[in-house]
Amino acid sequence: MKPLNKTTVEKPVYPVKIMQFGEGNFLRAFVDWMIDKANNDGIMDHGIALVQPIGGGEVVKQIFEKQDNLYHVYLEGIKDKQPVKEVALIKSITDIINPYTEYKKYEELFLNEGLELIFSNTTEAGIRYEEGDDLNAEPPKSFPAKMTALLHKRFQKFNGDAAKGLQIVCCELIEDNGSTLREFVIKHAQANNLGDAFINWVKTANHFYDTLVDRIVPGFPKETIKEIQEEIGFEDNLVVKGEYFHVWAIGGDSSIKEKLPLDKAGLNVLFMDDIRPFRAKKVRVLNGAHTAMVPVALQLGCETVMDAFNTPEVEQFINRMVAEEVLPGIGEDPEELKAFAAKILERFYNPYLKHYLKDISLNSLSKWETRDFPTVADNYNKLGKQAKLTTFSLAALLVLYSGQSEVSFTPNDTPEFVQFIQSTFNKEDIKGWVNGIISNDKIWTAPLKNLPGFTDEVAALVETILSKGMKAAVTDLLQ
CATH class of the missing domain: 1.10.1040.10 (N-(1-d-carboxylethyl)-l-norvaline Dehydrogenase; domain 2)
Known part of the structure; x- marks a missing residue:
């Protein structure tokens, strides 16, 4: 059985346009699987840099690095009443960063001029307002505070250039996920006296999207991993198993359709003004x-x-x-x-x-x-x-x-x-x-x-x- 890395698989080089908070099974079997499909079809050309949203996670990071951020998504389900299976080798992850131990590398990522999109899944508890969260910490504790700090530094670096705002797509399983994150970012900005110009830039140059995500992802198939590794021919210790069905409803400003044209890759991604x-x-x-x-x-x-x-x-x-x-x-x-x-x-x-x-x-x-x-x-x-x-x-x-x-x-x-x-x-x-x-x-x-x-x-x-x-x-x- 072959090891899974760049010596056994030809991996394309994509410019990093996406920063993703979360390296867990769901995002990798849902969002990253979609981006990879669109990249393979020539519809997009987006590299994804993963950011670990909480401290720890060194073991997972080491597995990613050993495999050069390559892994398989193994999907099984029913389509038109017939069994269907799809196995995809995901090649669009460029890096995985722990901001608690690699803050400068993390800062370089969010200040990258070519960055366009942020995806997140910090769990239902991730989008919460923490009173007094230190925006000067490297990094701040909570996800909304992290977002406030990185947007403020980006605002400062690019002198409030509206073209350097980001499109922020939340996948946390709460209602109004993007809207709530935006509310908390503004609340942190006000509490820390970051100024009206910055708050206005957050409101006008950045777009926060409410989404509904749907795919059952059991995750790493521990019970059958040996059989799956034999089937795919690689010693992949990051395999993610999920159901074939998927739907992603994204609500908000229509410009996301051009930045994230996943529907053109035949994916069940629905853009709408209001997802409620x-x-x-x-x-x-x-x-x-x-x-x-x-x-x-x-x-x-x-x-x-x-x-x-x-x-x-x-x-x-x-x-x-x-x-x-x-x-x-x-x-x-x-x-x-x-x-x-x-x-x-x-x-x-x-x-x-x-x-x-x-x-x-x-x-x-x-x-x-x-x-x-x-x-x-x-x-x-x-x-x-x-x-x-x-x-x-x-x-x-x-x-x-x-x-x-x-x-x-x-x-x-x-x-x-x-x-x-x-x-x-x-x-x-x-x-x-x-x-x-x-x-x-x-x-x-x-x-x-x-x-x-x-x-x-x-x-x-x-x-x-x-x-x-x-x-x-x-x-x-x-x-």
Whole structure:
């Protein structure tokens, strides 16, 4: 087996136009994979320099350097109901920098005249405002402070030249990720008296983009790495495994289309003025289906998403819920919505990913409220009907959390909420028990209790599940 480096692979030389905060599996199997495709197609000519956003990480850095920043992305999934696999050797990473030990090299990178784009995935906790973060530290502690400091130094070096602003594309899994980062940069600038001219340059010469990223990336395939290395023919210790499906929605100033023409490489990258409607649609279809499926499938003995969709009752339950209740409540073109949902739900049939239901079940109460209650509310308020399938998923969730279900399950949720659900359970007064939960304003922020008939419907479905069992209850529901 060959080592993976520049002695065994011909690696092109690209000018560094992208600085990327984050060297983790997701960015490498998503963003960097896309850039590499566009580079290979001659659509782009962009080298990517990785910056480690937190201290440490020397072991990973050493592996990158040993492999000359080369690695494979190994994708498996379903496309048009057929198995599909793609293995790509990524050649567009030029360097990996630890700013805590290589600050001068890091500074040279962000002051590079040819730099155009910044990508980031500093995790959900990365975009936060830290009061008093020292902008003169090398580097500052938090990501927003790092961004403020580097932009200010760039502003000073180029004398406020508007052409030297950057396009900053955030991939953190929070809403309004780019907008929030921009807000915190300005807040740091104001707190440190960096001046109106700099703040104006941040606002006008730099563009911050809100995005929604979607691809399941399990990461390094530890269990099968030897087989994969044999298949690819290289001793690659940076292999990233992911699903074939991908979508990247980028919202904001339209100039990003020219700087990042990934759609021209046939990639599922969508540019839009405002990604919020798209996010809402994706959350209702994909995440809402996941959350609704979990309590039903777990009580039928399933362990993974694939197990669930190999169970006819679950497959029919989710497909009908999406088609009959979720999509009609969204209010867009029915045929476009149907095609969108088909692509989303096709992922549930992927036999190559072990997506465990117990992992998806984390914080199911808040997830159900955010992802599934809007469907119930819209069916009632807009369509004048009950969303009985979606409502059933809440009944199933309450039974699962009650400790009275057919399966042994320990909820991974807010302990006081779980304790309330379990301690108030009353087999002789299910309606009163359900009413107590739905009326608990500590559990819910949405007005579940105000929807006419909702509590009674949930209680009736809970009664059915407890008396007949999940299999019979969901079978009756689908008739």
